[in-house]
Amino acid sequence: MARKYDHEYKVQTVKLAKEIGGVKAAKELGIPEGTIHTWLKAVRAGTLDIGEGSHTPASAMSLSEEIAMLRKCVKEQDKENRRLKEEKEFLEEASAFFAASRRRSTKTRE
Secondary structure, X not given: OOOOOOHHHHHHXXXXXXXXXXXXXXXXXXXXXXXXXXXXXXXXXXXXXXXXXXXXXXXXXXXXXXXXXXXHHHHHHHHHHHHHHHHHHHHHHHHHHHHHHHHHHHHHHO
């Protein structure tokens, strides 16, 4: 069964691996080298944030890459907002329909 590591453990492991090397860190911590390699790769790709000051000029995103990433995030959030608004409108209409239906059924019983 694969072991789960929390975010803080990954951050500290990556920092250690950057200081002493991935192979040595893996031996010292008793975890597979491949796991550390995957986390280091995730840091380089920007999918694992290890805090401020962790990027070198080579690993940091360029301004145009960052803008493109932010535009993509905004686009995804706009899409999610539209979906949520549609769901909200549908639920409001359904709620009104069932409330009116309930009022009609209580009137017919009286």
